[in-house]
Amino acid sequence: MTTTLKRTALFECHRSAGGKLVAFAGWEMPVQYGEGIRAEHLAVRSRAGIFDVSHMGEVETSGPDAAAFLQRIHSNDVAKIAIGGAQYSLLCDEDGGVLDDLFTYRLAPDRYLTVTNAANHGSDFDWMRAHADGFDVELADCQDAYAMLAVQGPVAREIVQALADHPLPARMTADRGIVFGREALICGTGYTGEDGVELLVDPHGAPAVWDEIVRRGATPAGLAARDTLRLEACFHLYGNDLSQDRNPIEAGLGWACKEDTGFIGAEAIRDAREAGTPEKLVPFKLTGPGIARGGNPVVGGGVVTSGTLSPCLGIGIGMAYLPADRADVGDAFEIDVRGKTRPAVVASKPLYDKETDG
Numbered sequence: 001m002t003t004t005l006k007r008t009a010l011f012e013c014h015r016s017a018g019g020k021l022v023a024f025a026g027w028e029m030p031v032q033y034g035e036g037i038r039a040e041h042l043a044v045r046s047r048a049g050i051f052d053v054s055h056m057g058e059v060e061t062s063g064p065d066a067a068a069f070l071q072r073i074h075s076n077d078v079a080k081i082a083i084g085g086a087q088y089s090l091l092c093d094e095d096g097g098v099l100d101d102l103f104t105y106r107l108a109p110d111r112y113l114t115v116t117n118a119a120n121h122g123s124d125f126d127w128m129r130a131h132a133d134g135f136d137v138e139l140a141d142c143q144d145a146y147a148m149l150a151v152q153g154p155v156a157r158e159i160v161q162a163l164a165d166h167p168l169p170a171r172m173t174a175d176r177g178i179v180f181g182r183e184a185l186i187c188g189t190g191y192t193g194e195d196g197v198e199l200l201v202d203p204h205g206a207p208a209v210w211d212e213i214v215r216r217g218a219t220p221a222g223l224a225a226r227d228t229l230r231l232e233a234c235f236h237l238y239g240n241d242l243s244q245d246r247n248p249i250e251a252g253l254g255w256a257c258k259e260d261t262g263f264i265g266a267e268a269i270r271d272a273r274e275a276g277t278p279e280k281l282v283p284f285k286l287t288g289p290g291i292a293r294g295g296n297p298v299v300g301g302g303v304v305t306s307g308t309l310s311p312c313l314g315i316g317i318g319m320a321y322l323p324a325d326r327a328d329v330g331d332a333f334e335i336d337v338r339g340k341t342r343p344a345v346v347a348s349k350p351l352y353d354k355e356t357d358g
Contacts, residue, residue, distance in 0.1 A: 057121025092265030193233025
């Protein structure tokens, strides 16, 4: 049976720019453009890149119990989100397994917008609806209401600011504004380790905004560069570094869990925090040739969850779950890469730091 892939509002922009389109989470998305992954990656690190992330999902939660409801299902302390604020959190099951990682923006006293991962959007929305009983809230699936553009890099804000009607919001905040004549929710967030903004705009106006940002110097970048950038920054990718089989403590995300709020899964996560976990997610660098990939086993126990060749460092990097007693920075280990043993070392975060590596 042939499955019809969805297309974002920017599909024609990608095709005209020579984007190589692939299936991703049910969408037809650009994995890279003509100059290749390394060029796109370095453009983001040195100047600015623009990504189409319209495949991400959005859920709006509103009503008198909006904060209380989100406090129940989100791992972080929702009460700390100021109006115009942003917060990273996890959606967990009763056993503490991670269902998704999320960004939530508080738009008004009783209105929030939560951004989900593309592959999990449907199941996240169903989970939220299933746990809304007893709360005076309205949930709206807003995935079709927005196109989402991520403009990232040292001059990303400068490019977007020239098109905006007022100063851009600071990092980890959000604000409504006009960008190139289009209404937008402008968010000081991103997934690259660089400064920048994410723009949520009406799909009909998105191509014009994209084209103007590109005209002003941002390089179109695809899914592959987004992955190498986030890995250098040690940002988790759901389905690789996070899953329902893993809890936030072993994934190194205990900082995003506030058990005293009583969110779903809090007790299991409290137990894991207090007792410790058999494995921990760590960043690593290969100390010899080769590239490790997700699924490669670690000799003596453990598994690689993400791996790539770092365009900035020129070596193999990644993240892996290792036995807790072998997961300290500087600990050496070996990875079985298709039958060849590759030496690696547990590294500190981020894997690439402009101050020391640039």
